[in-house]
Amino acid sequence: MTVAIERQIQSESNAIAKAKSEVSLSTSLALLKRQLKSDGFSSFEDLAEAIYQHKQLQVEAGLYSQDKFTLFGSDSEAQLVCPSTGTLHQCIIWCINHYTGLNRNQKIIDQVCEAVKKFGTGSGTSAISGGMSSLHKEAERRLASLVGKESALLFPTGYTTNLGVISALPGNNDFLLFDREAHASIIDGVKLSGKKFASFKHNSVEDLEKKLKKYRNNYENLIVIVESAYSMSGDLAPLGEIVQLKKKYNFHLYVDxxxxxxxxxxxxxxxxxxxxxxxxxDFIMSTLSKSTASIGGFIACKSKYIPLLEWSANSYLFQACLTPGDAAAILASLDELAANPELIAQLHQKNSYMRQKLTGMGFDLGHSQSPIVPIFIPDPDILHAFNRDLFAAGIFSIAIVYPGVKPSEGRIRFILNASHTYENIDRTLDVLEKLGQQYRLI
Known part of the structure; x- marks a missing residue:
């Protein structure tokens, strides 16, 4: 190795060390990567080393929550494994989207077991190549009927539903408009489509209308993409107002x-x-990993759109079907929701109860309304310390940081599900009130 190369390597190493020393220990790994790249470091080896070392420092300080996992799967309470210490912690779980609490429902588990015995464990290939079973087709029929559309197409995951449909749907002279806080799967689908696009301000009907006026005469079709509830903020979309715009500007509407x-x-x-x-x-999409306690996703729409998507959405064409057991879980979950409407009522009652208590304490919940209850903590140092202390008190959630949200908009989400008891909620509220006072958040 020449002296010049050795000096270059040493110079780069010193520069990385300097860049790392200038960031807070609470800086997210993704934000660190962005900062290092903006400083001119392009080698994945250098980036990987810097990010690895930063993670190790966060783990040692107890500030890294993303590596913890449940010992026996999720429930309202579960044992959490802490890899850095090799210890188990009994915690109330607040970061998993099993809204209806059906992932532990014995009827559903029994039906899944029977389906596995009858249909086997895997599908083996994509839907278009023969991987579908009668369970999959029945799930498509039931889902379309439930949401009020002619047909539905089942995908292996919710992410690949958005990715596949949105990338395949628009024609060459179509334009895509999406809410600025849309899920990564939507944004990735938009980018993969290769078509022209723009975002509009989050939940802003006024900004959406401004963009519609700007683009409507230049393209054959406008496709507006929104979520009915946003996972990071818990707020609901103004769908009624957006539909009124649709009547005025004649665009296609896609709702996740x-x-x-x-x-x-x-x-x-x-x-x-x-x-x-x-x-x-026009298009209703959902994942099946949340309220139906399984995996997969679907798009529901007019029957005439289905062949177009079957033969142009790569994540449908070239990805293996979800398993028969997953399809059985979906069907059994739909049965339970139809037979037990109190599950939904109880979830909304608990959501109202927890929100009223937190608002009364003085926490910042933003504009959230759904059973996703975010507590906004913009200071990253306080955010990570607060979350560390929650875990020590037996309350588990994940610090939401960049790239999930903007660097200045950190938060911790409390995702309610029907299996959370009022005792779970009250115990969590007690801890939150004490820590909120300690960190001067309330």
Whole structure:
């Protein structure tokens, strides 16, 4: 190795060390990567080393919550494994989206076991290549009927539903408009489409209308993409007002119901159904990993759109079907939601109860309304310390940081599900009040 190369390597190493020393220990790993890249470091080896070392420092300080995992799966309470110490912690769980609490329902578990015995463990190939079973087809029929559409197409995950449909749907002269806080799967689908696009301010009907006026005469079709409830902020979309715009500007409307399907509307048909706007929504999408306690996703729409998507959405064409057991869990969950409407009622009652208590204490919950209850803590040092102390007190959630949200908009989410007891909620509220006072958040 020449002296010049050795000096270059040493110079780069010193520069990385300097850059790292200038960031807070609470800086998220993704933000650190962005900062290092902006400082001119392009080698993945250098970036990987810097990020690895930063993570180790966060783990040692107890500030890294993302590596903890449940010993026997999620429930309202569970044992958490802490890899850095090798210890177990009994905690109330607040970061998992099993809104209806059906992942521990014995009837559903029994039906899944029977389906596995009858249909086997895996599908083996994609839907278009023969991987579908009668369970999958029945799930598609039931889902379409529930949300009020002619047909539905089942995908292996919610992420790949958005990725596949949005990337495949628009024509060459179509334009995509999406809410600025849309899920990464939506944004990735938009980018993968290769078509022109723009975002509009979060939940701003005024900004959406401004963009519609700007682009409507330049493109064949405008496709507006929103979520009915946003996973990071817990607020609901103004779908009624957006539908009124649709009548005026004649665009196609795509609604992601991942965080409302199963616990809004009759028998969990979704927020579009609850507001009575289903007919005006062209595409209804949802994941099946949340309220139906399984995995997968679906798009529901007019039957005429289905062949187009089957033969142009790569994540449908080239990805193996979800397993028969997963399809059985979906069907059994739909049965439970239809037979037990109190599950949905109880979830919303607990949501109201917890929100009233937290608001009364003085916590900042933003504009949230859904069973996703965020506590906004913009200071990253306080955010991580607060979350560390929650875990020590037996309350587990994840610090939401960049890139999930903007660097200045950190938060901790408390995601309610029907299996949370009022004792779980009250114990959590007691800890939150003490820590809120300690960290001067309330």
């Amino acid at each position: 119901e991942a965080h409302t399907f199963g616990f809004y509307g009759h028998q969990g048909a979704g927020f579009c159904h609850q507001l009575g706007v289903t007919e005006e929504v």
